[in-house]
Amino acid sequence: MINLSINNKLVSVPEGSTILEAAKHNKIDIPNLCNLDGVHKFGSCRLCVVEVEGDKNLQASCMVQVRDGMVVHTNTDKVRKVRKNLFELMLSNHPQDCLKCQRSLSCELQNMGKRLGVTEARYTGQTSGGIVDISPAISRDMVKCILCRRCITACNDIQKVGILNAQNSGFKTVVGTALDLPINTVNCTFCGQCVAVCPVGALKETDAIQNVWGAISDKCKRVVVQVDPAVRAAIGEEFGYEPGTQVTAQLIAALREVGFDVVFDTNFAADLTVIEASSEFLTRMKYSLGGMETPLPMMSSCSPAWIKYVEHTYPEKLGHLSTCKSPHTMLGALAKSYYAEILKVEPKNMAVVSIMPCTAKKFEISRPEMTNNGLANVDAVLTTREIARMMQEAGVDLRKVGKSQFDQPFELSSGAAELFGLSGGVMEATLRTVHEMVTGRELAIDKLHAAPLEECDQVKDVELRFDDPLEAYQYMAGITIKVAVASGLRGAGFLMDQITKQESPYSFIEVMGCPGGCISGGGQPRPATSETLQKRLQAIYLEDEVKPFRKAHQNEGVTKLYKEFLKEPNGRRAQDLLHTQYTKRGKFNEYLCD
Amino acid sequence: MNCETTKSQCCCGEETDQQKYDKIAEIIDQYKNREGSLIQVLHVAQTVYGYLPMELLKFIAKRMDIPLSEVSGVSTFYPVFSMQPRGKHTIKVCMGTACYVRGGKKLVDRLENLLGIQVGETSEDRKYNLEVVRCLGACGLAPAMMIDETIYKQVKPDKLNSILAKY
Ligand code: SF4
Ligand code: SF4
Ligand code: FES
Ligand code: FES
Numbered sequence: 001m002i003n004l005s006i007n008n009k010l011v012s013v014p015e016g017s018t019i020l021e022a023a024k025h026n027k028i029d030i031p032n033l034c035n036l037d038g039v040h041k042f043g044s045c046r047l048c049v050v051e052v053e054g055d056k057n058l059q060a061s062c063m064v065q066v067r068d069g070m071v072v073h074t075n076t077d078k079v080r081k082v083r084k085n086l087f088e089l090m091l092s093n094h095p096q097d098c099l100k101c102q103r104s105l106s107c108e109l110q111n112m113g114k115r116l117g118v119t120e121a122r123y124t125g126q127t128s129g130g131i132v133d134i135s136p137a138i139s140r141d142m143v144k145c146i147l148c149r150r151c152i153t154a155c156n157d158i159q160k161v162g163i164l165n166a167q168n169s170g171f172k173t174v175v176g177t178a179l180d181l182p183i184n185t186v187n188c189t190f191c192g193q194c195v196a197v198c199p200v201g202a203l204k205e206t207d208a209i210q211n212v213w214g215a216i217s218d219k220c221k222r223v224v225v226q227v228d229p230a231v232r233a234a235i236g237e238e239f240g241y242e243p244g245t246q247v248t249a250q251l252i253a254a255l256r257e258v259g260f261d262v263v264f265d266t267n268f269a270a271d272l273t274v275i276e277a278s279s280e281f282l283t284r285m286k287y288s289l290g291g292m293e294t295p296l297p298m299m300s301s302c303s304p305a306w307i308k309y310v311e312h313t314y315p316e317k318l319g320h321l322s323t324c325k326s327p328h329t330m331l332g333a334l335a336k337s338y339y340a341e342i343l344k345v346e347p348k349n350m351a352v353v354s355i356m357p358c359t360a361k362k363f364e365i366s367r368p369e370m371t372n373n374g375l376a377n378v379d380a381v382l383t384t385r386e387i388a389r390m391m392q393e394a395g396v397d398l399r400k401v402g403k404s405q406f407d408q409p410f411e412l413s414s415g416a417a418e419l420f421g422l423s424g425g426v427m428e429a430t431l432r433t434v435h436e437m438v439t440g441r442e443l444a445i446d447k448l449h450a451a452p453l454e455e456c457d458q459v460k461d462v463e464l465r466f467d468d469p470l471e472a473y474q475y476m477a478g479i480t481i482k483v484a485v486a487s488g489l490r491g492a493g494f495l496m497d498q499i500t501k502q503e504s505p506y507s508f509i510e511v512m513g514c515p516g517g518c519i520s521g522g523g524q525p526r527p528a529t530s531e532t533l534q535k536r537l538q539a540i541y542l543e544d545e546v547k548p549f550r551k552a553h554q555n556e557g558v559t560k561l562y563k564e565f566l567k568e569p570n571g572r573r574a575q576d577l578l579h580t581q582y583t584k585r586g587k588f589n590e591y592l593c594d
Numbered sequence: 595m596n597c598e599t600t601k602s603q604c605c606c607g608e609e610t611d612q613q614k615y616d617k618i619a620e621i622i623d624q625y626k627n628r629e630g631s632l633i634q635v636l637h638v639a640q641t642v643y644g645y646l647p648m649e650l651l652k653f654i655a656k657r658m659d660i661p662l663s664e665v666s667g668v669s670t671f672y673p674v675f676s677m678q679p680r681g682k683h684t685i686k687v688c689m690g691t692a693c694y695v696r697g698g699k700k701l702v703d704r705l706e707n708l709l710g711i712q713v714g715e716t717s718e719d720r721k722y723n724l725e726v727v728r729c730l731g732a733c734g735l736a737p738a739m740m741i742d743e744t745i746y747k748q749v750k751p752d753k754l755n756s757i758l759a760k761y
Pocket of ligand 1: 138154155159161162163164187188189190191192193194195
């Protein structure tokens with residue numbers, strides 16, 4: 001332990017802590033902007049400066065480690081003056097259009113100005129950079145960038161994709177893609193982890209709000225909305241609830257007030273995905289054990305950022321991806337077929353809107369594969385943040401609306417479906433069902449606790465043995481399968497490299513593109529600290545536990561759907577509506593050219 | 595990658611694109627996993643190829659297995675790297691205080707006119723790059739300029755034509 005004094009208070013902190021961390025542990029709050037606890041430190045803003053006795057210059061507290069006997073002052077005249085001055089210099093290069101900026105009131109730069117007591121901007125300067133780049137999922141308005149470089153850390157170190165990096169030097173420095181290429185033309189996965197950490201209005205989701213208002217006001221359109229489980233665990237935060245507060249019933253009521261005609265539960269389709277993926281998996285196992293060439297491990301396909309990542313980085317390995325569409329596109333396809341038939345509405349007079357924690361899903365719905373009979377499965381994706389904005393615009397307060405329930409026929413869901421919002425959830429949900437299909441016996445739920453790998457912190461794995469299978473599944477007798485879970489694309493890359501080297505010990509791999517799963521998706525409320533994420537996670541576990549049934553195949557709504565409409569898992573109709581194929585892209589999109 | 599389209603108009607004795615790429619590939623494999631090797635590879639690549647076109651940056655990114663944005667980040671950070679084809683000769687006109695006061699700007703204007711390019715560009719025949727520099731250390735004999743390694747002092751705009759004629 002290191003002993004030092006901060007603001008005349010003697011404190012003792014672990015060796016290697018920075019001054020900023022030491023202060024925080026002792027409830028002394030030093031302003032800091034470019035720093036992101038536990039994720040990113042680069043020392044570019046210098047707003048965290050403090051006075052250290054004996055040092056001539058002020059020190060950036062996020063970068064400097066504590067030393068024994070150090071005497072630190074965080075709140076002197078000099079420090080306050082310098083911080084304000086630094087802040088004003090930042091403003092000289094920043095468009096001050098807060099009144100019409102989407103980040104207003106949630107902007108970390110704006111909050112910092114208030115916190116530092118800045119009331120004037122004495123410097124005027126040229127603003128540098130300034131490209132505007134709009135893709136189907138993510139928009140970049142670089143004139144607002146404050147060069148904190150958090151997005152670079154997210155994209156390079158956490159995701160290991162490497163789309164964004166500092167370009168040029170000196171005053172011309174910008175954070176951007178290689179040679180300023182539009183982000184839609186490079187191998188960006190649209191995971192939105194860069195958006196999730198951006199402190200200002202530079203990186204954001206591409207707006208779908210206008211389109212959705214358009215559909216809602218169109219008298220001829222029946223507007224169906226569906227909500228993802230991870231959204232429910234987080235949207236309360238936008239309305240001042242404690243993170244992790246369950247507000248599903250209120251959210252449904254709010255969506256009706258906003259003007260949606262029908263509200264469905266994406267979890268219904270998550271259960272359906274489990275059934276489809278389970279039988280797909282068992283078919284692959286059967287072929288493979290029977291000596292036929294079959295791509296194994298099978299890889300989950302619910303995370304569109306992950307899908308795009310494979311298409312760019314491992315275009316030769318697309319056969320490993322499950323052909324299941326993601327749950328919300330499945331639900332969209334069913335809304336415009338099964339449900340449209342029940343209602344006797346023309347599918348073209350319906351609009352399906354998905355509320356998702358995700359930016360990549362905005363791109364996903366624009367894929368030509370995600371259509372049936374010439375109609376898009378889903379017409380618009382709103383992020384958690386966007387639906388909160390729409391509610392505010394409509395004057396609908398989540399704290400004041402009543403409660404409501406999902407609409408039939410897509411209202412039921414299992415506890416397993418809730419887990420889709422978490423890393424490991426798809427694997428757990430699928431194995432619960434696979435095990436019972438094969439053996440006819442329930443899988444003890446605590447059997448499935450996957451342990452983290454030493455070689456890669458984003459990967460966990462676990463083994464499962466099948467004994468005494470039912471008649472139809474004799475080929476699984478005595479077979480032990482190994483399954484892995486990756487959350488975050490760096491972990492996914494680790495597992496893919498094993499496959500490329502033909503060293504993968506796994507039969508099934510679940511990947512979620514965002515570290516931690518959808519609870520930390522690129523469309524979730526910002527900023528998401530590790531405490532917030534922990535609370536969202538707990539909220540989802542709780543939902544699983546209190547559900548009347550916890551396994552996908554117990555969903556009566558799904559059973560009915562098969563009976564009345566789909567007939568059988570992986571059958572002809574299911575193939576047509578619920579399955580898809582993928583596109584070879586390559587790191588430089590070289591496969592797309594011809 | 596379609597290297598085909600970027601094939602240089604090769605004059606006899608010069609290497610073909612394929613040979614240049616092979617050479618660069620060899621260097622990459624040699625330097626690959628060393629710390630800070632990207633800068634060295636870019637240096638060699640620029641020497642071999644003359645400049646760093648997009649296709650070459652992609653080639654390097656792929657072969658070194660690092661993101662293209664990082665390769666382009668490093669190439670745009672250091673002024674020695676050029677993503678545009680470079681001319682055979684580099685003209686540097688001094689814009690230091692002394693030269694500026696004594697007509698450095700007029701030299702630039704005239705050169706821009708003569709070569710049909712702006713500062714920072716390369717003439718269409720790929721003969722000249724035009725640049726400005728801060729001080730050539732010849733302040734006593736301003737205005738000064740430099741072509742490759744040769745310094746020209748007290749240059750008058752009207753003399754430029756005959757100077758260029760030497761190249
Ligand atoms: S969306 Fe993901 S892959 Fe694309 S730039 Fe952002 S962090 Fe990188
Ligand atoms: S885009 Fe946002 S996160 Fe990235 S450097 Fe700029 S301000 Fe920081
Ligand atoms: S927070 Fe320390 S330099 Fe930005
Ligand atoms: S100012 Fe031109 S040589 Fe010094």
